[in-house]
Each structure stands twice: as structure tokens, then as C-alpha cells.
Amino acid sequence: MNNLQVRDTNKKKIIKFLYAHHEATKQDIAKGLSLSVPTVSLILKELAERGLVQKTGTMESSGGRKPIANSLVYNAKYSAGIEITQNHLRLVLINLGEEVLFYKVVREPFRNENTYYQKISDYFRAFLTESKIDQNLLLGVGIALPGLFNTKTGLLEYSPTLQVRNLPLHVIARYFSCPVYADNEANLAGFAEIWQMDQVESAVFLSVNKGVGGSIIIGNKVYSGINGRSGEFGHMTVEKGGRTCSCGKKGCLEAYCSTRFLTEPDFHDIDEFFASVHTGNPSSLEKWDTYLDYLATGINNIRTIFDSDVIIGGEIVPYLKQDCDLLTQKLLPMNSFHEPIDYLHFSRYSDRAGAVGAALLLVDAFLSE
Numbered sequence: 001m002n003n004l005q006v007r008d009t010n011k012k013k014i015i016k017f018l019y020a021h022h023e024a025t026k027q028d029i030a031k032g033l034s035l036s037v038p039t040v041s042l043i044l045k046e047l048a049e050r051g052l053v054q055k056t057g058t059m060e061s062s063g064g065r066k067p068i069a070n071s072l073v074y075n076a077k078y079s080a081g082i083e084i085t086q087n088h089l090r091l092v093l094i095n096l097g098e099e100v101l102f103y104k105v106v107r108e109p110f111r112n113e114n115t116y117y118q119k120i121s122d123y124f125r126a127f128l129t130e131s132k133i134d135q136n137l138l139l140g141v142g143i144a145l146p147g148l149f150n151t152k153t154g155l156l157e158y159s160p161t162l163q164v165r166n167l168p169l170h171v172i173a174r175y176f177s178c179p180v181y182a183d184n185e186a187n188l189a190g191f192a193e194i195w196q197m198d199q200v201e202s203a204v205f206l207s208v209n210k211g212v213g214g215s216i217i218i219g220n221k222v223y224s225g226i227n228g229r230s231g232e233f234g235h236m237t238v239e240k241g242g243r244t245c246s247c248g249k250k251g252c253l254e255a256y257c258s259t260r261f262l263t264e265p266d267f268h269d270i271d272e273f274f275a276s277v278h279t280g281n282p283s284s285l286e287k288w289d290t291y292l293d294y295l296a297t298g299i300n301n302i303r304t305i306f307d308s309d310v311i312i313g314g315e316i317v318p319y320l321k322q323d324c325d326l327l328t329q330k331l332l333p334m335n336s337f338h339e340p341i342d343y344l345h346f347s348r349y350s351d352r353a354g355a356v357g358a359a360l361l362l363v364d365a366f367l368s369e
């Protein structure tokens, strides 16, 4: 590590510390992070010069001079995120504090055509105008894509959901007048979840929608794998020769834990399925129980491999929270190390996580400058 990297790491640590504590004196920061006070002072000075840190004097004092506290200026910059799904666009605007200031979903089925990309840009411009922020403070826009996105080449290599291959990001980006970043939706959702978790630098995110995916975060960075296919937990084999999966293979986790498993063939959507569960319909109850068996298997496998926190996201979350005890009962006997299930968390952002994570790409780049 050279000096620049050490400083960058310390800067990020201080920013994370301020996120977690809202305000802190330089002595508190130095003590909390085992850094010297001059190092902390130097970094705080640089952050203050960029308008990112302000001094506040509101901390409790036991008499005498009030200590000077530092806090982050969340609204110093803004960033936007857009998640592209098969039928919708999810637009989000956040500040440096990862606070969601505006959120909007519009129905716009995906088409790999210029008119569609022009439309995204039109929606985006209208969204920004509606938000009334100072657009000079906008860092740019991140795009969350459902599929394998190669961040080195900027190619969406394959998306079964959108049914496209090798779509270059610039095809979309040329309709925007601000910087455009992109990545895979599940990677970004995981990134959003862990961004402000105090003391957590590594975790695994499991995203459960019609598709089942995820991401692996080690030391606050997404681990992409050699081919960008890491965290494709939906295609772990959980039943040899079992149900056919969307990938064409048999017995994948997704074949059992996709929300399609619950809804097809009897229900239009997930709300309808759970309405049936809540009326005590025996076949729906049995289906939900089977679903949770497989989900627990997947979660236990992930925990066994990574020995880290596991965060569940996606549209299943609100229903899973209601039956958390049932899931825990299934997980407990599977665990070889007799661990409590305190490693399991639910997403803070549910279906917004992908768009928030996309917006964070620009925040992360900005704070790393």
C-alpha cells in the first residue's frame, strides 16, 4: 500500500464513522478508528474544503468549552439511479447520506430501440425537474441492469430478463448529458445495503424476485468473479434432477425460490398468493412451507460458505418478515455450527435497492476522489 491508498482508506473510514455517529469530535474519531488526531484533522480539513464536512457545536458538554463536532453535509451533492426492469423504470434521487429524496416508478416495457432509450432520458429529465434540486450539484446517474454487466468493457453481455446480448452502455448513455455508470442490479442492491452498515465491510446479498440472484461484498467492494458471474445463487443446485430452472438446468435454487414458484399457475401476482395463504388455503400454505424449506437451504449454504452476514432483498422481503420465525425454525437445525440466526438481515430498501445502489456508484467515486 502506498501513502495515498492509506489516506484514501482512512478518509473512507472517517466518512463511514460520521455516517454511523452523525456527528463526532476529531478526538472521538481518532479514538474510534485508532488514528492520530493530526491525521484526522488533516482529512477533516480536506473534506471541509470540498464542502463535505461542517462543524457543528451541538454536542453535550460537561461544562467549560463546548467541543466542536463534525458532521457530513449530506446535501452537498446529489446522485440519481435508474433501474431498468422488463416492464418498469425505477428512478431514485439520493444525497451523499444515501437518503432517498425522490422515488418514482413508471411502466415502460423494455425495447432494445433508440426510441426506448430516448424515453428513459425524457423520464429522467422530468424526474429531475420535479425534484427541484440544484442540478449543478448532480454527480450523474447510475443504471442498474438485470443481467451480466462487464464493468471493464461496458457491455451488458447477457440479460435473460431483457432478452438482449452484448448491449453497449453508450447506446443508453448518449442520451444523457451527465456522467453515466452502470452495473448488475443484484450487485448494486447489495452495495446499497452495506453502504452504511457500521462495522460491516463484508456481507452476502441474496435477491429474491422472479429471478434469484445476489452479490458478494468483501471489504466494501463487490467481488465480481472472473467472468462477472459471482453471486448467481439462484443457480446453485439444491435438488439433483429437480425442477427445471429458467437457465434450462434442473434443481437450481431459483426453480424453488423464484416468486414464480408461489404464483404459477394459480395466481396473478404475489399479493394474491399471500392473500390465499392468509385465508388458510391448505395448498397455498403447503407451497409456502416448501418454498421456505428451499430458501432456508439456500441461505444455510451461503452462510456456510461465506461465514458472513446474509442480507435478503427483493419483493419477497415484506412477506418473509411476517414469517421470519418460521424461516428461523427451518434454519436452526441445518446449521452445523449451532449458530444463532443473528447473521440474517432484511433489505432496508426492498425494491428500491438496485436504483439506490446505482446512484451510489457515483457517490462512491466522488468520495474516493
Ligand SMILES: [Zn+2]
Pocket: 234, 235, 245, 246, 247, 248, 249, 252, 253, 254
Ligand atoms: Zn438455474
